[in-house]
Amino acid sequence: MRVSQLGEFGLIERLKEILQSGLIGDDTAPVQVGGQTLLLTCDVLVQDRHFKLAYPPSAIGWKAISVNVSDIVANGGEPLYALVSLVLPDMEVSYLEELYHGIKRACDFYRCEVVGGNISRGDELCIDVFMLGKTERFVGRRGAREGEGLFVSGTLGDSKAGLELLLMERKSYEPFELTLIERHLRPTARIDLCKHVSRYASASMDLSDGLSSDAYKLAQASGVRLNLFPDRIPLSQELLAFCKKHRKEPLQYALSGGEDYQLLFTQPVERLNPFLSMVQIGVVEKGQGVYLAGVPIEPEGFDHFRVV
Ligand SMILES: [Mg+2]
Numbered sequence: 001m002r003v004s005q006l007g008e009f010g011l012i013e014r015l016k017e018i019l020q021s022g023l024i025g026d027d028t029a030p031v032q033v034g035g036q037t038l039l040l041t042c043d044v045l046v047q048d049r050h051f052k053l054a055y056p057p058s059a060i061g062w063k064a065i066s067v068n069v070s071d072i073v074a075n076g077g078e079p080l081y082a083l084v085s086l087v088l089p090d091m092e093v094s095y096l097e098e099l100y101h102g103i104k105r106a107c108d109f110y111r112c113e114v115v116g117g118n119i120s121r122g123d124e125l126c127i128d129v130f131m132l133g134k135t136e137r138f139v140g141r142r143g144a145r146e147g148e149g150l151f152v153s154g155t156l157g158d159s160k161a162g163l164e165l166l167l168m169e170r171k172s173y174e175p176f177e178l179t180l181i182e183r184h185l186r187p188t189a190r191i192d193l194c195k196h197v198s199r200y201a202s203a204s205m206d207l208s209d210g211l212s213s214d215a216y217k218l219a220q221a222s223g224v225r226l227n228l229f230p231d232r233i234p235l236s237q238e239l240l241a242f243c244k245k246h247r248k249e250p251l252q253y254a255l256s257g258g259e260d261y262q263l264l265f266t267q268p269v270e271r272l273n274p275f276l277s278m279v280q281i282g283v284v285e286k287g288q289g290v291y292l293a294g295v296p297i298e299p300e301g302f303d304h305f306r307v308v
Pocket of ligand 1: 027070071074205206207208
């Protein structure tokens with residue numbers, strides 16, 4: 001059987017069976033070291049899969065750090081240290097310096113530090129980041145309880161719209177289009193929410209594959225049903241303008257668009273903090289799966305090996 005027949009998530013299940021670790025299954029692995037909970041995660045960006053060489057290299061560096069920080073804050077942690085492994089063909093040194101300026105800028109912003117790495121030659125550029133964080137209280141995907149609210153930060157679907165705009169390779173873009181492109185190229189991890197998640201959330205993950213498929217994973221891990229309110233899903237003015245111009249359905253972008261790097265979490269509804277970026281988009285119910293206004297929906301996010 002080929003990986004394309006099994007799918008990314010089917011493959012993960014097979015590998016988990018071999019490894020037999022109870023710590024696999026969340027955005028980070030929580031490990032106990034010297035009485036402290038440390039969070040471990042890694043994420044790789046691959047040329048022509050996650051980015052094109054024509055993108056600004058500093059944005060690629062920023063994103064490589066941000067996607068890892070996103071996993072750590074999703075579990076209620078703060079980033080500490082990172083290692084960067086580079087696979088690269090023979091290429092301009094100035095390109096890689098620019099990439100590392102982006103990495104450094106992101107580390108300064110999130111207050112973490114790259115403390116080493118590894119370089120190998122290969123056919124295409126890959127940036128793999130391993131990151132270490134710490135938390136007072138680990139919050140994974142398994143703790144959602146019936147009667148709680150489902151919350152999300154920021155706005156959803158912007159990154160997918162930004163990617164589609166980038167792929168149009170137009171000579172010029174309107175200001176709202178540039179905002180969407182920026183959201184795709186330089187996502188910002190929700191470091192502003194890590195303390196709130198650690199204190200109050202019962203289950204949490206970041207949105208990297210799209211709301212419908214990520215909500216499905218959270219529902220499955222917690223053994224609950226998530227019922228979403230479609231009119232409460234936060235959409236940006238820029239996404240609405242994009243959808244109007246291109247005759248697209250904004251809710252579809254919010255449900256299936258990946259790489260928003262917003263947080264999806266559950267908590268008692270009274271824990272809503274109006275001073276932080278969060279809105280309630282649904283409720284946790286008894287049962288299983290994900291429902292949109294009472295109607296079951298299928299996960300339709302991103303799978304690296306799904307054949308379409
Ligand atoms: Mg994640």
